[in-house]
Amino acid sequence: MTVRTRFAPSPTGYLHIGGVRTALFNWLFSRRHGGQFLLRIDDTDQERNVDAALAPILHGFRWLGIDWDEGPEVGGPFEPYYQSQRLARYQDAVARLLAGGFAYRDYATPDELKAEREQAEREKRPFLYSRRWMAESDAQARAFESEGRQGVVRLKIPREGKVVIKDHIRGDVEFDWAREQDHVVQRADGTCLYHLASVVDDFDFQITHVIRAEEHLSNTPRQVFIAQSLGYPLPEYAHLPYVAEPGSKNKLSKRKLDKYLKNRDFALVNEHGQAIAKALGLSTSADTFNPVIVDFYEQVGYLPDAIVNYLMLLGWSLDDRTEFFTRQQMIENFSLQRVTKSPASFDPKKLWAFQDHYMQQLSVDEKVDRMLPFLAHANLIDSPDDADARPLLRKIVAAAGDRLKVSGDILAYADFFFLPDDGYPLDPDAVEKHLRKPEAAGLLRRFRDRLGGLDSFDVESLERAMHDFLEAEQIKIGAVVHAVRVAVTGKAVGPGLYDCLALLGKERSLARLDRTLQLYFDTVVGRPA
RNA sequence: GGCCCCGUCGUCUAGCCAGGUCUAGGACACAGGCCUUUCACGCCUGCAACACGGGUUCAAAUCCCGUCGGGGUCACCA
Numbered sequence: 001m002t003v004r005t006r007f008a009p010s011p012t013g014y015l016h017i018g019g020v021r022t023a024l025f026n027w028l029f030s031r032r033h034g035g036q037f038l039l040r041i042d043d044t045d046q047e048r049n050v051d052a053a054l055a056p057i058l059h060g061f062r063w064l065g066i067d068w069d070e071g072p073e074v075g076g077p078f079e080p081y082y083q084s085q086r087l088a089r090y091q092d093a094v095a096r097l098l099a100g101g102f103a104y105r106d107y108a109t110p111d112e113l114k115a116e117r118e119q120a121e122r123e124k125r126p127f128l129y130s131r132r133w134m135a136e137s138d139a140q141a142r143a144f145e146s147e148g149r150q151g152v153v154r155l156k157i158p159r160e161g162k163v164v165i166k167d168h169i170r171g172d173v174e175f176d177w178a179r180e181q182d183h184v185v186q187r188a189d190g191t192c193l194y195h196l197a198s199v200v201d202d203f204d205f206q207i208t209h210v211i212r213a214e215e216h217l218s219n220t221p222r223q224v225f226i227a228q229s230l231g232y233p234l235p236e237y238a239h240l241p242y243v244a245e246p247g248s249k250n251k252l253s254k255r256k257l258d259k260y261l262k263n264r265d266f267a268l269v270n271e272h273g274q275a276i277a278k279a280l281g282l283s284t285s286a287d288t289f290n291p292v293i294v295d296f297y298e299q300v301g302y303l304p305d306a307i308v309n310y311l312m313l314l315g316w317s318l319d320d321r322t323e324f325f326t327r328q329q330m331i332e333n334f335s336l337q338r339v340t341k342s343p344a345s346f347d348p349k350k351l352w353a354f355q356d357h358y359m360q361q362l363s364v365d366e367k368v369d370r371m372l373p374f375l376a377h378a379n380l381i382d383s384p385d386d387a388d389a390r391p392l393l394r395k396i397v398a399a400a401g402d403r404l405k406v407s408g409d410i411l412a413y414a415d416f417f418f419l420p421d422d423g424y425p426l427d428p429d430a431v432e433k434h435l436r437k438p439e440a441a442g443l444l445r446r447f448r449d450r451l452g453g454l455d456s457f458d459v460e461s462l463e464r465a466m467h468d469f470l471e472a473e474q475i476k477i478g479a480v481v482h483a484v485r486v487a488v489t490g491k492a493v494g495p496g497l498y499d500c501l502a503l504l505g506k507e508r509s510l511a512r513l514d515r516t517l518q519l520y521f522d523t524v525v526g527r528p529a
Numbered sequence: 530g531g532c533c534c535c536g537u538c539g540u541c542u543a544g545c546c547a548g549g550u551c552u553a554g555g556a557c558a559c560a561g562g563c564c565u566u567u568c569a570c571g572c573c574u575g576c577a578a579c580a581c582g583g584g585u586u587c588a589a590a591u592c593c594c595g596u597c598g599g600g601g602u603c604a605c606c607a
Contacts, residue, residue: 010607042607083607110605126531127603152605170534179532184605194607218533218602239534242601247540249599265540265558313541313556320543321555340542342535343600350541350557360570402570413568434567466566481566493568 003035004208007068008042008198011053015060015294017346018213018243018252021311025240026211027066028312028334035208039071040201041082044194050084060294064304065327070205078205083197086204090192093200093230094153094185102229103185105151107144108133128159129182153186157225165220168238168336175221183222199223203232211336214239215251238336241315244345252346254292266291269348273300276408279415280377291348301374301407306358310351314344324357356405367397371410378411380418392417392503399499416489417503421511430492431520434482441521443473443480444487448513457506462498487516 007023009015030037039061043050058073070076080086097103112133120127133149135141141151158177165173185196202210217239227234243252246263250256260266269291277284277299289296297307309325317340318325318333325333359367371393372384381389396414397404403413416424434440450469454461470477485497488509494500501509 008607045606121530124530154605173533175533179603181603187605189605191605193605198607213601214534215601241535244600249535251601310541315541317542319555323556344541347540347557353557356570400569403568405569477566485567491567495568497566 001208003030003033004038004206005030005035005211006038006040006202006205006207008040008201009054009057010042010045011050011057013053013056014254014288015057016252016254017292017294017311020060020064020066020294020307021243021314022211022213022240023061023066024064024308024311025316025334025339026209027068028330029209029211029336031331032334036069037067038076038205038207039068039081040205041072041084042194042197043082043084044191044197050082056295060298063298064294064308066308081205083201086197086201087190087192089204090197090200091186091190093196093226094192097155097185097226097229098153100229102156102225103153104131104156104182105135105141106131106133106154106182106184107135107141107147107149107151109149126179127181128178129154131182150188152184152188154182154184155222155225157182157222163221163224165217165224165237167217168236169241169339169341170214170217170239173217173220175218177221180221180225185226195219195222196226199226199230199232202235203227203230207235209236209238211238211240213242215242238339241340241343243314244343246346246348248345249343251343252292254287257286257290257292260290260292265347265349269352272406273297273408276300276406276411279411280374280408281379291351292346299408301370301409302355303358303362306355307351309358310354314346315340352405356402359405360402364394364398367404367407368393370407371397371404374407374410375418378415380411380415389418395503396495399495399503401495403495413494416491421508422515424490424512426486426490426516426519427492430486430490434486434492435516435520437483439479440483441517443475444483444513444517444521446473447480447484448510448517451501451506451513452510454506457502457509459496459498459502462501466498484513488512 005026007019007026009019009023027037029035039058041050041054054072061068068074070078071081094103098105106129108129113129116130117127133144134154135144135151144151157180161177163175163177165175167173183195184193186192201207220237220239224234244250245252245256246260246266261270273289273291273296274284277289280299282289282299284299289299291297294307305327308327308330312325312330312334313323316334316338318338362370368390372381372386372389375381375389375393376384376386393410393414396417397410400410400413404410419425447469450465451457451462454465466477466481469480473480481497482492485494485500486492488504489500504512
């Protein structure tokens with residue numbers, strides 16, 4: 001039998017990092033066994049705008065390289081894959097449940113139910129519906145309806161015995177039927193609820209393995225009941241540990257962002273991304289742009305391979321040392337047996353480390369390809385196809401080496417190359433630290449004059465010029481190099497200084513030194529602070 | 530509260546099923562050092578865990594019992 005797995009997103013408008021992990025494991029498992037992976041859309045609750053709310057999710061999966069064989073946009077033999085379009089199937093199933101005596105019409109009002117529940121609570125016994133307003137015949141149903149009552153359909157769960165869920169990760173898990181409620185499967189208006197829909201869909205789509213987060217484990221008995229009552233074969237189950245908050249065992253949730261922002265590592269990664277978004281001129285709100293949302297990583301310029309590799313290791317490992325996997329290796333090695341049982345907390349710093357690693361694997365040209373669009377977005381170049389930009393960027397990227405961790409970093413590290421000589425920003429802290437020294441003006445001026453006398457302006461010549469200068473001045477390099485860097489780049493950090501000067505060229509370098517000299521010494525120095 | 534799941538360094542994990550080779554291994558983070566014009570990379574060193582208590586056994590992170598702790602779930606949400 002062909003392995004078929006599925007992931008069932010709700011169209012919420014964004015792709016959550018925890019959801020991706022679940023989808024990834026489904027994808028990996030199906031690929032490992034030469035099967036199919038499908039996307040089913042759980043939109044029974046949604047009103048309209050499903051397409052708009054779904055687009056970012058589909059886009060996110062595509063970006064990560066998680067492709068689906070059936071589902072939205074690709075179709076498939078069991079269309080439609082939207083729950084909102086499958087109501088007839090669900091109603092048909094409800095009718096069969098009713099006919100088989102596995103479900104009943106119920107006419108209790110919410111208040112009556114609430115009263116029963118409260119009474120159970122007072123008596124300190126587990127609540128179980130009395131079935132007092134259960135209608136097992138049409139006559140009974142009519143009688144209730146004549147009182148103006150509205151009927152829903154409830155599962156008629158056994159009141160004794162046990163059910164054993166065979167789970168690939170948890171082993172055998174036992175539940176008492178008597179603890180299970182008579183869940184509603186169909187509302188008075190005829191619409192159906194998730195658990196029923198999910199079971200029907202999994203059967204219709206011929207899903208063989210249900211791999212989902214463990215929060216669904218306690219829902220499984222009712223689904224088993226539905227499936228068995230309908231005569232469906234049971235799928236194999238695997239309940240994954242959930243992804244937890246940074247530094248905690250609580251489930252990761254998009255709603256508790258404020259709390260995560262207090263986590264040092266999370267905050268660091270977030271701020272880094274926000275700075276890039278700002279440089280790009282993106283209008284971002286914390287709700288939709290943060291390290292819990294996949295889109296964040298795409299916008300900032302992370303690599304899909306880094307994210308997928310990191311996520312794969314959240315709750316799974318091959319052995320005691322292997323950390324890096326190509327897609328092919330992931331597929332070849334994935335197995336449910338090696339999925340962990342305990343929750344794994346999301347560690348943005350570790351994701352960062354994977355990103356660092358994968359970025360280092362890229363050639364200069366591959367980095368340039370990814371960074372050109374960022375420069376264009378930030379209006380530092382006209383377009384990604386700008387003929388002049390590419391050669392310059394190649395040199396910048398080569399000089400920057402491993403400093404560029406994400407594609408967006410090019411904006412922070414190299415904006416000054418693309419800005420006019422009188423228009424690049426000077427970091428106030430750097431100025432304070434390296435330019436506000438009594439001896440800085442003289443040193444800068446004399447170094448500028450030495451550069452002015454240079455015939456060739458390549459890295460080697462610059463290095464030699466610097467050494468000669470140090471000898472003449474009888475100083476150490478630290479006494480001058482920082483001031484020069486801040487003067488020409490505006491920053492305290494960046495690629496090697498000789499690289500920066502060489503890339504800027506003689507004319508621009510001198511212009512920048514002159515401007516800084518004028519700005520900070522001719523006019524500012526001597527004036528009261 | 531009921532039911533269910535889980536519990537190895539701060540974090541991700543290996544080891545547990547088939548007890549000894551575990552004075553518990555790797556990775557990230559952190560600290561210190563080296564390299565160095567800054568930052569980053571790289572390299573070296575260090576810090577740091579078997580939740581607790583009983584058993585079983587010559588021997589327990591590994592098996593059994595109990596306790597404690599954490600989490601999930603208890604909707605006419607998905």
